[in-house]
Amino acid sequence: MKRGTSRDIRTANRYEVLRQIIAASPTSRQELAAATGLSLATVATLVGELLDLRMITEVGFEDSAGGRPRGLVAVNASGGALIGVDIAETYVHVELFDLALNVLARAEEDVRPGESLPEQLVGHVAAAVGSVVMQAGIEGARVLGVGVSVPGQVNRDTGIAEYAPNWDWHDVPLLDLLTEHIAYPLYLDNPLRAVAVAELWFGAARGRGDAVVVTLGTGVGAGLVLGGGLHRGVSNSAGEWGHNTIVLDGRLCHCGNHGCVETYVGAPGIMLNLRELSPGSPLLHPEDQTATIAALAQGMREQDPVALKVVRDTARYLGAGIADLVNLFNPEVVVLSSWVAAALGEPLVAEVREAVSRHALPRPMAATEIVLSLIPSDPACLGAATFALEGALQSVGQRNAKRTTPARSRTAPPS
Amino acid sequence: MKRGTSRDIRTANRYEVLRQIIAASPTSRQELAAATGLSLATVATLVGELLDLRMITEVGFEDSAGGRPRGLVAVNASGGALIGVDIAETYVHVELFDLALNVLARAEEDVRPGESLPEQLVGHVAAAVGSVVMQAGIEGARVLGVGVSVPGQVNRDTGIAEYAPNWDWHDVPLLDLLTEHIAYPLYLDNPLRAVAVAELWFGAARGRGDAVVVTLGTGVGAGLVLGGGLHRGVSNSAGEWGHNTIVLDGRLCHCGNHGCVETYVGAPGIMLNLRELSPGSPLLHPEDQTATIAALAQGMREQDPVALKVVRDTARYLGAGIADLVNLFNPEVVVLSSWVAAALGEPLVAEVREAVSRHALPRPMAATEIVLSLIPSDPACLGAATFALEGALQSVGQRNAKRTTPARSRTAPPS
DNA sequence: AGGGGTTAGGAAAGGGGCTTTATAAAGTCC
DNA sequence: GGACTTTATAAAGCCCCTTTCCTAACCCCT
Structure with missing residues (x-):
């Protein structure tokens, strides 16, 4: 069992300060101290370290209310x-x-x-x-x-x-x-x-103690941010949510089991949802996940009833699954990320929110936000x-x- | 977001040392240092603290290989x-x-x-x-x-x-x-x-970094031990596994949802499993969970086919549910605890192990033990x-x- | 232009923790 | 009885964070 040492505190603080600088560049030491809860002195030494590393630079000054101006630091992009x-x-x-x-x-x-x-x-x-x-x-x-x-x-x-x-x-x-x-x-x-680490540093999980980052792509997963850090488990395979059983004796998954989450809310699963609902739908591009998901997104914008229904069905499965995560972890926030989530966007999230609140316990649910990832690229x-x-x-x-x-x-x- | 301070390290170490003393009383400072990974000096000061508090006492000496004998300490029960x-x-x-x-x-x-x-x-x-x-x-x-x-x-x-x-x-x-x-x-x-804390201090989760303690009683839960401490979540309601959906549109639960884990593997759920299998079974004591579970345990010992089948069915649900926990957390150990687990005992656990390994991913599964609680009383x-x-x-x-x-x-x- | 007043930032001191090293204590073995 | 071992405690050192004090820098007012 690994024990924490005081050096870990330093490392965590270093991360925290740099995260904050990247998020709010340029910024002052004062602001950093307020945002991180560290003392001014500690922030100053950490900032000094980062300056020495040339990861950040001093970029001028900011007026203070009548006194010495605040020095500003920013990420040294180059x-x-x-x-x-x-x-x-x-x-x-x-x-x-x-x-x-x-x-x-x-x-x-x-x-x-x-x-x-x-x-x-x-x-x-x-x-x-x-x-x-x-x-x-x-x-x-x-x-x-x-x-x-x-x-x-x-x-x-x-x-x-x-x-x-x-x-x-x-x-x-x-x-x-x-x-x-x-x-x-x-x-x-x-x-x-x-993806979980990306959300932890730069996305919707930043500054949150406990968060669950649900990745919706071809595969599906749930990155666990617990106590401000990524939970890896004993053999670095925590978060393998995609092969959790959501429908007992449900769809056959390539993992050999039946009813895995992935087979309902992964991109191929969504295609199957569509095919089952409307086998000949023009939205369906067999052999092309990306095109099909894009078509669904477009369909939703046009209020296409088939697209809306497919997304609703998908959200229903997703909602049941995420409700389980909310009950188990009681996180501050659940972030939906990866390309499928990005493509289907806010309408999907709204449906998911609805579905989750039907399934999850009211108290943990009340403490949890469900949001779309803010990260624009991959x-x-x-x-x-x-x-x-x-x-x-x-x-x-x-x-x-x-x-x-x-x-x-x-x-x-x-x- | 709560920040860790060096005092937290001290507290954790204090817990760890006392845990170890309670587990292996009497013991020497040397043994404690080896077991906790702390230096001898730190162990000595912590032991000193506990002695001052009269929580432990010195109880004699133990021969060392030719040198000064090791002083032994033990819990001061009184x-x-x-x-x-x-x-x-x-x-x-x-x-x-x-x-x-x-x-x-x-x-x-x-x-x-x-x-x-x-x-x-x-x-x-x-x-x-x-x-x-x-x-x-x-x-x-x-x-x-x-x-x-x-x-x-x-x-x-x-x-x-x-x-x-x-x-x-x-x-x-x-x-x-x-x-x-x-x-x-x-x-x-x-x-x-x-129950999770009991297992963490004195039971099968002691010394493990990551463990899941599944409580099987009238209600059902999954206490999460992560990084050597209890995970509470943002509003102290983490671990509410009993109301996770295991069968979509399944049995009605008193929480208002359908198909909750609790309705299949909680004591009332097990009674229902029995009733559905064999409505007039003499094992069934309506209105008395304890008697019914005891009758099932007895039935298993006598190789009663109904009892065996009910336990197997229950283990199947439980296995599917626990497999989800294994995939998500990748724990070192899953502990089955509380009175239903104690009553049904090792035969239940064997069935559960079997069922979990059918559902869980092989890699995390290989790293996880599934064991019965060692705690004799409540x-x-x-x-x-x-x-x-x-x-x-x-x-x-x-x-x-x-x-x-x-x-x-x-x-x-x-x- | 030259002092207050105000705010920022650094340096030093202090407190808590853990570890390594030195020293004292208590045995064994020859 | 002396030499060697092993344990336990004391001392010193390092790391980390915070508090406190002091100087630097700027505003404004006279």
Whole structure:
């Protein structure tokens, strides 16, 4: 059982301060102290650290009410670059961010069906990473790290992709393979947790103690933010909500079970909801999830009854599932994220809210907001980049160069 | 968002050391240091603190391999008493413990149907608490506190029972009512969390970072132990698993929803499972949950096919539900606790293990044990008493008498 | 232009925690 | 009886946060 040390407090505070600066750049030390609840002195030293690291810079002054003006600090956007890699079933998406987490460059590689060898995927990743670095015209030294999100179960310490259902991977030493092509520090995890971290740092979960980040994409997950940090579980596979049973003896899932959440509210599940309701619907683009979800979104805007019904049905399943999460965790906020949520947008969320409040207990429900993610682009990329950012900040706390007594010369002393 | 301070580390360590001493009394400082991962010096100071508090005593020495013998410490059983109160729908159960958490006295009061006024319940509690103190022949001063477990949603800070479905309570100021009759420090929470804390301190979850404690009684819950501590959620209602939907549009629950876990695996749910399978079964004692569950347990021992089938059906529901918890939390251990689990015992657990591994993802499942609670008596009482113990330990860390500059005399100084 | 008054920010001191190192205490073994 | 071991306590050091004090910087008013 890991014990907390006082250094962890420092790390958490460092994260907190940087988060706040990124969120509200430029800002003053005063504001930071108020927002984080830390003392002015502590904020000042943390700000000093970040200044030394060149992650932030002083950008001028702000009038105070009659006294010495407040010094303002802001993220030093050009102080470094972070790369986020989102490996999915059909594509590899890479984005390069500056330290303000603006996207400086993007690259996307299609993964053709059948391309399932780790080496093939790694090739795509390496190509795309090379591309974004070139596009952005960044010198390599300024890349602080590369975060990689890969579906399935990942051991982030050993860097092994223990199991990826899409490609039937078992214990692939992905980190080692990537290291051969990519010279930057690498951080590996899965999309569920990447998205949760993105929401925790930059999205709707920021500043919340307990939050659940529901990712709605091809797969489905529930990232758990507990006590201000990501809950990983004992083998880094917490949050695998997609294969929870929502309908006993329901639809067959590729995992082998029946009635998994994913089969009703994942993109393929939504397509099935549509097909069952209206088999010949023009909204349905077989073999193309993205197009079908987009068509549904468009249909909703046009008040198409079929689209509305499908979304309502989906929201009903989702609502029942999320109600379970609300009862269990009693979170401050449930964030709906990932591309399906982004596409279906606020109308979906409204239906979900409705459905959740039918199923959840009133008291926990009253304490919980259900909101749409605020993150505009691919949250898995952003989250992966955030892993790299966390990694860069972590190493600051590293014990700086262990002091050793100077080695005595092997030759006879001159005495 | 609450921030961790270095004092919290101290409190956690204090808990950890005392837990270990209670678990392995007598023990040496060396052993404690090894078990907790703390340095010898820290253990020594914490042990010193506990000795000063008279919660533990030195009980002799143990030979070391050729050096100074290890001093042994053990819980000072007579150093204080803790009282646990378990208020349930049909009874009030009170136990008085010594500091080794042995039961010194018990009292039980029946709550007749219709007795639903807070004052009536409080009367029962006061009577039973008085009784155990008398039985044990303890002087009042040595009672360190009284923990009270009451079903429903509880605000432990304000001491208000926000909602108790059994008696249709809404925002009853229970703590205030109890304070009028009971002079000891009071701690209020609900059975779900009481049982979880009992397992965390003294049961199968001890020393585990992440655990789920499933309580199977009339009601059903899932206490969440995350990062070595109880997860309470934002409004202290985390763990309300009993009203999660397990069968969409399933059995009607008293909460108004359909298909709640509780309606299938709570004691009344199990009775219904039995009735549906074999309406006229002699195992069924209508109106008496305890007798029916006992009859089922007996039936299983006699290989009664109906009993076996009912337990298997129940385990199937339970397995599906627990599989969801395993996927979500990725805990080290799932503990089945409370009286229904105790009654049905290992055969139930074996069936549950089987059912869970059919539903849960293989990787998280492989990392999770599913075990029966080791706690012999009423875990809610024990857990409630543990709240009192935690409370007593907490106040140690209290800033001891804020130093004030000595008040200057108002009269003119003698200078 | 030159003092108050006000606010920001840094430096120092203080309090709490944990660990490492040194010292004292209590045995065993030869 | 001395040397070696092992335990326990004391001392010193490091980390972290906060409080307090003081200087810096700016406003405004005279």
